[in-house]
Amino acid sequence: MRTEDLPTEPFSVVWSRGHCYVREATTGRARWTGLWMGIDDRGRPQALTDADLHRRGWSLHRA
16 A cells, blocks of 8 residues: 555554554644554554654554
8 A cells, every 4th residue: 555545534543563553533723633643662652643654654454
């Protein structure tokens, strides 16, 4: 799957570097700003943007 095909629906799930991330539906002042929420290697909450996932790589399936 190409990185430009990231899911846009809230509650979509993707995998990156062995962790799953769920698209949150949040609203900003002027526009919708969905972030991908998951955990880091130490179990701490982590928020990623679409650009972060493009850089890190992602998949719809656990690798």
